[in-house]
């Protein structure tokens with residue numbers, strides 16, 4: 001099959017770190033254009049809006065959207081209505097109902113919508129899911145702590161309404177948990193810590209229950225300096241499974257399992273191509289459901305103001 005002509009939208013950190021390198025390796029896609037208000041991609045046609053790009057280049061069949069979630073629905077809806085396949089960065093939107101609207105649009109226009117979860121492509125996730133199928137799961141402990149100043153320098157959108165705050169990385173953990181556990185879980189307690197000058201939390205403590213008394217505890221924090229932690233520990237009657245480094249490492253009872261190298265975004269683009277070829281969509285909203293539940297159920301407390309750069313004079 002000829003490569004699918006693709007336009008990339010929202011040229012910022014993740015577009016440059018991951019999408020461009022993966023697209024340059026992909027046989028499935030031909031990156032022909034980019035749309036971004038303030039940035040461009042060398043060697044392709046550049047536009048400042050998606051509408052302008054799709055009008056000027058009608059042979060573009062797919063778009064991949066890398067802007068923050070608050071800006072995604074309008075652009076995705078426009079592209080789907082023009083009959084384009086759409087891949088969404090995580091989280092797929094700022095609300096559940098806007099993504100459900102997109103799924104309906106994709107179905108009615110006969111195109112593919114892929115709500116991607118890059119952490120599910122981490123090399124340890126598939127083997128962890130397979131191993132857990134044979135075990136009785138007792139307890140899951142998630143620790144996801146990173147330094148927002150290092151990973152999201154100056155990204156004020158993350159602390160604006162709809163930016164999710166610490167759930168921006170935390171939803172990656174939830175995307176793995178919902179992939180590896182063979183049963184549904186539901187939130188039964190949550191504590192959210194908001195900087196007094198921000199609209200989204202900087203830390204969260206969550207508790208979930210499973211159908212047979214299983215417990216899932218998750219601790220997310222954006223204030224971690226020094227070593228960073230992206231760990232999921234699953235205690236079972238057959239041993240303890242540890243996924244660390246965001247799913248890049250897997251150990252059973254402390255013994256490392258051999259895994260292929262990390263290739264999350266290559267995996268996402270291969271999946272997007274397979275969905276297009278099959279005429280399917282993939283829109284699993286379960287990680288975003290848990291985040292929405294945390295905002296519904298969470299006790300709120302406030303902490304000191306957060307600034308990416310220390311205020312002048314401090």
Ligand code: NAP
Nearest residue numbers: 010011012013014036037038039066067068071089090091
């Ligand atoms: P970013 O660099 O701050 O934003 C990407 C680009 O989106 C911006 O450079 C901007 O380009 C465009 N944009 C369009 N509307 C915007 C708006 N309303 N506010 C701010 N920018 C807007 O963010 P990012 O780190 O790439 O993250 C984008 C998405 O990827 C998020 O959903 C995030 O969760 C996900 N993601 C990020 C990472 C990571 O390591 N950073 C990892 C995995 C996934 P123009 O101004 O040129 O339009």
